[in-house]
Amino acid sequence: MGRLDGKVAIVTGAAKGIGAATSALLAEEGASVVCTDVDTAAGEAIADAIQNNGGRVTFASHDVTKEADWERVVALAIESFGGVHVLVNNAGVAPSGAPIEDLELSEWSKTIAIDLDSVFLGCKHGIRAMKQSGGGSIINISSIMGLIGSPNAADYNAAKGGVRLLTKVAALECADAGYGIRVNSVHPGFIDTPLVRNAVEGGVTAGRMGSANEAIEMLTMLHPIGRLGFPKEIANAILFLASDESSFMTGSEMVVDGGYTAR
Numbered sequence: 001m002g003r004l005d006g007k008v009a010i011v012t013g014a015a016k017g018i019g020a021a022t023s024a025l026l027a028e029e030g031a032s033v034v035c036t037d038v039d040t041a042a043g044e045a046i047a048d049a050i051q052n053n054g055g056r057v058t059f060a061s062h063d064v065t066k067e068a069d070w071e072r073v074v075a076l077a078i079e080s081f082g083g084v085h086v087l088v089n090n091a092g093v094a095p096s097g098a099p100i101e102d103l104e105l106s107e108w109s110k111t112i113a114i115d116l117d118s119v120f121l122g123c124k125h126g127i128r129a130m131k132q133s134g135g136g137s138i139i140n141i142s143s144i145m146g147l148i149g150s151p152n153a154a155d156y157n158a159a160k161g162g163v164r165l166l167t168k169v170a171a172l173e174c175a176d177a178g179y180g181i182r183v184n185s186v187h188p189g190f191i192d193t194p195l196v197r198n199a200v201e202g203g204v205t206a207g208r209m210g211s212a213n214e215a216i217e218m219l220t221m222l223h224p225i226g227r228l229g230f231p232k233e234i235a236n237a238i239l240f241l242a243s244d245e246s247s248f249m250t251g252s253e254m255v256v257d258g259g260y261t262a263r
């Protein structure tokens, strides 16, 4: 018996990092998974690997900032697998990396669109679909940067802080309406994914950091547990929130950060 048998899940940003690990784990635990991403080639490869491993999966090209894409993806989940019970709002981008005084409005708006508007659209269309499916669980991927500030990350901090409170509003609205839909946020520390590796490379190129190795060492030191996290460690937390094991949790913020915010 899988922990998600009979459930249908949508995972955004499924082509890489945390989204790829989560898609694989939810499928292993019995969910039918709709993997979505703007990176079609990498997303299809992840879906193929899950299918070859015996999972029930389909891939959809999906820009999370576009409402029409959300309508198409939710319709695909219902048509392919019969409903929507789990939604993981995971797709995201790293901060632009500039201090507020140098941050272009266009860079700010891009991060807010991909990291925050997307979660609003996901909650909106996820709630509508889950009502018809008898309830469900929405998991919004925020960050430790949704709890604490960080210089040169105003766009990302604002988006991830917004995700934290948007989650609580969605949780309260669903509870008040008696929809049987729970909504929680996850707040990872630094996880070894392409997002972090690319941000480090970008920082080195722009002269904000020394070598990539030095930068990773510096990030590692911020985690009392003594290392960065693995994508599977965030996927495990998401699985718990997706499953009925977390049935008394809604509006919660689950911090998975190797002790980063404990100091």
Ligand SMILES: NC(=O)c1ccc[n+]([C@@H]2O[C@H](COP(=O)([O-])OP(=O)(O)OC[C@H]3O[C@@H](n4cnc5c(N)ncnc54)[C@H](O)[C@@H]3O)[C@@H](O)[C@H]2O)c1
Residues within 6 Å of the ligand: 012, 013, 014, 015, 016, 017, 018, 019, 036, 037, 038, 039, 062, 063, 064, 065, 090, 091, 092, 093, 094, 114, 141, 142, 143, 144, 187, 188, 189, 190, 191, 192, 193, 194, 195, 196
């Ligand atoms: N890696 C970390 O240290 C870390 C820490 C805290 C929070 N997070 C959050 O976790 C989530 C996943 O991060 P990751 O590290 O796995 O990143 P990643 O870059 O490895 O993967 C993110 C995926 O999102 C996709 N994506 C980007 N823009 C998109 C769009 N407009 N529409 C659809 N898909 C889009 C990318 O193609 C990519 O496949 C993000 O929301 C990120 O902010 C990551």
